[in-house]
Amino acid sequence: MNEVVQERVLVTGANGQDGTYLVRRLVHEGHVVHGMCHSPEGAQRLRVTFPEAMAHVADLSDGDGIAALVASVEPTHIYNLAGNTSVARSWEYPAETADVLGVGPIRLIEAAWKLAERTGNPVRFVQASSAEIFGDATMVPQDESTPRVPVTPYGVAKSFAHEMVGVYRQRGMFASSAILFNHESPQRPVSFVARKISQEVARISLGLSDKLVLGNIDVHRDWGYAPDYVDAMLRIGRADAAGDFVVATGVSHTVREFVQAAFAHIGIDHWESYVVIDPAFYRPADPKELVGDPSRLRALGWQPSVDFTQLVSLMVDSDLAELTGVAG
Template sequence: MRRVLVTGITGQDGGYLVEQLLAEGCEVHGFVHDKDATVPDFAAAYPSVVLHPGDLADSAGLAALVQEVEPDELYNFAGISSVAFSWEHPVLTAELSGVAVAVLLQAALELQERTGRPVRCVQASSAEMFGEAEVVPQDERTAIRPVSPYGAAKAYAHHMAGVYRGRGLHVASCILFNHESPRRPTTFVTRKITAAAARIGVEGSGVIRLGNLDAKRDWGWAPDYVAAMVLAARHTRPDDFVVASGTAHTVAQFAEAALRRAGVGDTWHEHVEVDPAFLRPQDAPLMVGDASKAHRELGWAPTVSFDELVGRMVDADLALVRAEA
């Protein structure tokens, strides 16, 4: 039986990965923050998953966990998940999204050397590393030029994946572009939009306050991206893989699609306002990925279009609003 350790297991990607792994019959272990309020609900939903509370900042504890569990596969989804939060806490972001990855990879290498069997690792990298990208679309060869503490921390972790790959550890670094689902918290702009659009659609009034409406992102369906990471973990050769849909849409287009799905229609723009409080100090201008390598080497392809992605999120939020009513 394959034994798997997942950090950040209670997040959006962790939940979808757990469902795939359990369906395969894997033994799943999850590293969770000891103050994560979502743990009880997660444990109730997935009772067969063994949860290990701790803190990413505790390097010794993190390394000891890897040695204790002895995973065949290690997926690192943990760390700071918000670019805005990273601006407020840049040092913490560096520790949890950067240094902790080095701890995990070193522990995996030591486990591999001690047991004599391979440990396959996946680092969830981010397109935010590209920042002021020199080319569009971005692929695995695009220069890394982060413009936020979040992107810089992810860049360090991404480089460390390459360093440990050179030491003989199977480390796949999946450079994930934005991927969404109804499981996103409302602190993310996509879920903020769909939740607000659903409420407006039901109640007939309301406004969604957003930052830069012209910011473009390459949005995809989260379960598709999780599937790509599993393929990367089990590929014959560890490498870097961009995981993206290949199409970009603006925040305004996301809001329009959501409001139209909620039934607002041509008056959607009357329900959207720009709030300076949500503008970032610096925003990566155009982010769109070229996943040709993942298509070619992993046999991966996205299955859900942009409109369907937005529609699924709005439909889920409509159901929540109506249930409340």
């Protein structure tokens, strides 16, 4: 991997889980950081949290706004993390999902291409792709060559953006896709199943709740720790050559195992009586086993620092601390 020198970085989705960790890491390393936020309120939160970073308000659906932002910032690197990351929400708003997550990245990468043409300075572009592009894959584990057969609006949109990143790479741009498998942290909203589990288990531990309502708990996922995945994206953006990289631990666990580990952490072995299965939480289509092969990424020196049990434990501990008012 190339020696890290000062970069001028534009991070879209700077208020999200990954964006927050990425901005923090870049600021700590001493880079010039610009964060793109969806709203003025989000921009203000970013300024308060990271006074060293510059906050901008823009939307991936606004081509003119995106072009103006990229032209004014003149970044050396762009990490596109913007857009709603909820697969469930993509079923409610499929057209919006297609525009923001599918076409939006093209507006951004085209603006970067034109900036490089105008200034003569190349821009490195990293797209946050998703394991959802593989759909209900028959090839397990999935790697960069696995056929993409998405089964959700979210996956279809991400697959289109993924394909277009490859098109720009063929044109000569440093354009890479980080194919992110499930990655969690205490920053995750409670609308996501991992955080929903950790928070409700913490509430049950404190006597504030007596049940955890879930959908299908037998799907397999490859769960990692969000800061580790941010490290992976930085390595991808600083690699000698652009390409597609699966970002995953290579280990599969069911939602059931996540629940079991969370309850075990608070000393409850017989957890079944606390869990209610509600078919209303089942998705119209849900890949059965998403587990990645990170061999190509490991060649960049990457490896996860947190395993599955540690991830579950730190999330439950964080929610316990939040609920009891203990500073973490």
